[in-house]
Amino acid sequence: MAQPIPLRHAQDLLKASCHQCSLSNLCLPLAVGEGDLARLEDIVYQGRVYNRGDHIFEQSDRARSCFAVKSGAVRTSIVNENGDEQVTGFFLPGELVGLESLSGGDYACTARALERTSLCEFPVDKLEQLSGALPDLQHHMFHLMGQEIQTGHQMAMLLSRNTAEQRIAALLLSLSSRFQRRRLSPTRLTLPMPRSDIASFLGLAVETVSRVFTRFQKQGLIHAQGRQVELLDLPALQAVYRDNGEDAPRCQQHHSQG
Amino acid sequence: MAQPIPLRHAQDLLKASCHQCSLSNLCLPLAVGEGDLARLEDIVYQGRVYNRGDHIFEQSDRARSCFAVKSGAVRTSIVNENGDEQVTGFFLPGELVGLESLSGGDYACTARALERTSLCEFPVDKLEQLSGALPDLQHHMFHLMGQEIQTGHQMAMLLSRNTAEQRIAALLLSLSSRFQRRRLSPTRLTLPMPRSDIASFLGLAVETVSRVFTRFQKQGLIHAQGRQVELLDLPALQAVYRDNGEDAPRCQQHHSQG
């Protein structure tokens, strides 16, 4: 049942046409010049569509590819030796999942679709080969991986130094700006993940996440209806993230009560 | 005073001789064939020696190089917008510091020597160039960066799911195996960092670190005398890391109450 790489039918093995992709300015194609784009298209497969819960790759399977999200959303998670799982990332359209697979060996995490999702698949060996030939692509891969390392450090900071409120504010703000990057509303979001995934990702209990959502709502920072979230006061959320309980607000912005 | 990149005297700008370096089997040279080693040596500078506390590079400075530790130890840290600092990593001989600098732009963290330390310096532009020419080197760079991303995820897991005891056990075990890689004793370590750095790295208060050390000592897991630490019972430490408070020990190992 669980295939390392999903079985594909012939008609699914479509060469992707980055030229026509609306995400090309967010995704790998942005790294290569018009002239070399064809060579990137040569190695990419437009994969099948995944339904909610479908696994894209599984921890410990041989790492063959990394994936770009075309539509939908992906979450990655790792399971430690004790068997408990932690969500390690959420990936939205235009973002690359499984960059660690470039380390060779096996996938260090499991990737699943959070909703109906379509992906482009980049076989690591070909991607590596092409990177050797296209300095711009190599540069961009280094860039992306470096970013991912930095994100990890930010995450460590968030997890070890920040309160539940700050962590959730940070996540909402991150999602907001990533939505904006795609020219979607930065204030009206539909969260692709359940509260439990948010909790796992932020190192909190589900109950805490729920409580913070209601607290934010009561404070007028957000309006949340299940997965529909409206960010009513971005500056205030930023303030929460920055100096949650701190007495002295650094800037002139302070959020309204009620 | 604070130089982005330390000033060097002419005699310090020595071409490194990876051929003769005892760490070549742990460091970048291991990636390139005997024939290409000279090309790597061409781009590496054997930097000056750093004293305890010397900064190697500073957050927000232009990222020009990454560094391999030859001897001594390095710690990296980031400072967030609130101004509080978090230690993000410790680097021992044979390990590469500042891989994120390959993302281009500025350093995302500050690196300082924890003790008298000597480093080799790899200018990122040249390293990138050479990676394009030497597939094995490129492969290795991807490998290292992928590893670093994975380490980040492990860290996130540790910080959000594990108790103080588990975090400290994990750190001691990590140091132990990294010492062993260098053919040093895996049980008698001299910690290169103060308790406060351990605390910051693991997201704990110094007091907690101190308490756990004494607790471990009382339980006969370690013998600690300041920075001198002897790991008396590695399997027990592993057990602590795995299933700290859990009722049912998974394996046959249970530690003695000493």
Added chain:
DNA sequence: GTATGGTTTTGATATGAATCAATTTGGACG
């Protein structure tokens, strides 16, 4: 329309680690 199972919310309580406060240790240096 009503049953069903998972998700989310809410409440009460317990607890691990932070914080505050003080003491001890140990190395650097005159």
Added chain:
DNA sequence: CGTCCAAATTGATTCATATCAAAACCATAC
């Protein structure tokens, strides 16, 4: 050899969040 300052330890108390328990909500299926 004693002084000094930073690092480390120990103790008492507080607090944020986990945990336990239950209710409410919501989508889907029947």
